[in-house]
Amino acid sequence: MAIWNNLLSRRQAAAVMVGTALSFGITSAASAAEGQLRIAKQFGVVYLLLDVAAEQKLIEKHGKAAGVDIKVEFLQLSGGAAVNDALLSNSIEIAGAGVGPLFTLWDRTKGRQNVKGVASLGNFPYYLVTNNPNVKTIADFTEKDRIALPAVGVSVQSRVLQWASAKLWGDKEFDRLDKISVALPHPEAAAAIIKGGTEITGHFGNPPFQEQELAENPKARIVLNSYEVQGGPASSTVLYGTEKFYKEAPKTYRAFLDALDEAAKLIAANPDEAADIYLKANGGKGDRKLLLQVIKNPEVTFKVEPQNTLGLGQFLHRVGAIKNEPKALSDYFFTDPRIAAGS
Structure with missing residues (x-):
């Protein structure tokens, strides 16, 4: 598994933005493929589900169970704008960012790439x-x-x-x-x-x-x-992708969700092991005691089901930040039994 730990330079990020600007609103000619999974993540414990899935090779494990060999790559970026650019330029299949960037892209790609949420990374107070x-x-x-x-x-x-x-x-x-x-x-x-x-x-x-x-x-x-x-515990950081990936790589998609679900269970059962995995994934940097404090915080929950996200989308529509009004979770999240009961 290739994990890219470098942050894109401003020049590289600008290049990505230019490429995206040219393709914005145009469905990529490239086809989604089973077995290819490039994931953009950012900084922080909120991405622990991805760190655990990577360390334990859970995506590959569930992929093999479904009869597909999945090549997983991680790209580390900073900021929802850069992540959204990477998704629209077909550089990644899965974007990891805040629910704010999800609503922005869902709104702008409706009727074209049809970007929607895939899963939550959990509830965290920011x-x-x-x-x-x-x-x-x-x-x-x-x-x-x-x-x-x-x-x-x-x-x-x-x-x-x-x-x-x-x-x-x-x-x-x-x-x-x-x-x-x-x-x-x-x-x-x-x-x-x-x-x-x-x-x-x-x-x-x-x-x-x-x-x-x-x-x-x-x-x-x-x-x-x-x-x-x-208004209470909420899933502020989520994962999302295009309709093309959702429809054309169903085995890879399900294996990814299965892996996240298993990662969430591991964190709940073994917070100390999860803390060690996070430290390893981040070059050993960080205070382990402080990290465990975060993971065990009763206000923090690691789960794939989104919670309390709709209100932000409706606010953004009310003030004119997005044109389309989300009225239910199914408007901006893809269908899956593990997601359906979310909010």
């Missing part, structure tokens, strides 16, 4: 953390502050921040904080919050970076919890 002592709520951020997140106006962190802004200032002001938001990978943003002394005074991140910030900088505090905005 924290907007600040090291600015003057910031107690999002209303306290000023022009002098900068809020780091994976992709401005696209990532789930950005969309949740917009939702929170709309609740505070009204729908017409939903993107009020976009102008002081900057795109930055989680590791770099976390380092800025911990060290201090930079223009980055806020970071809307994910585990374990947010916990690391709170543990290593005594001035760091939580300004916003995504669960508070979303």
Whole structure:
């Protein structure tokens, strides 16, 4: 299995965007193929299901059980925009990003590539953390502050921040904080919050970076919890793909879901082993004790069934961020018995 741990340079990412711009709205001529599975993931414990599936070779295992040899490759990116570009340029079959980027792509490809969700990666509370002592709520951020997140106006962190802004200032002001938001990978943003002394005074991140910030900088505090905005536990990070892959590679698709399901059970039964797998997949970097704290957090659940995602999509439609209104999970997730009971 080839695992690419390098983050695309800005130049490479720009090249991908150009290629995507040319093909946006045009169904790729390339055919989806059984046995080919290229997956884009990002940073954080939220991708632990993929790390476990990779380490245990669960996708290959379930593929063989279904009579197909699956070649699995992982591409590591940062930000929903880059992940969406990779999917539309036919560089990957499975995109791993926030539910915000899923809604963006579902909306823009409806009637063409028909991108939909495949599975959730679990429920995780995302924290907007600040090291600015003057910031107690999002209303306290000023022009002098900068809020780091994976992709401005696209990532789930950005969309949740917009939702929170709309609740505070009204729908017409939903993107009020976009102008002081900057795109930055989680590791770099976390380092800025911990060290201090930079223009980055806020970071809307994910585990374990947010916990690391709170543990290593005594001035760091939580300004916003995504669960508070979303109305409870929610699947903020998901996996999605094109209708072509769903229809033309059914054995590979099912083997992938089977592998994720098994990975979720392994994490629940053996959190210590799961923590070791995460550390190995990320070059041994990280505090194991802090990592276990995240995995065992009662607010965290590893599962493939999406939960509490519809509200964000309806908000995005209400403020005009997407044209099509999602009315049920089946509108933006592919059909599967393990997904059907989600929300």
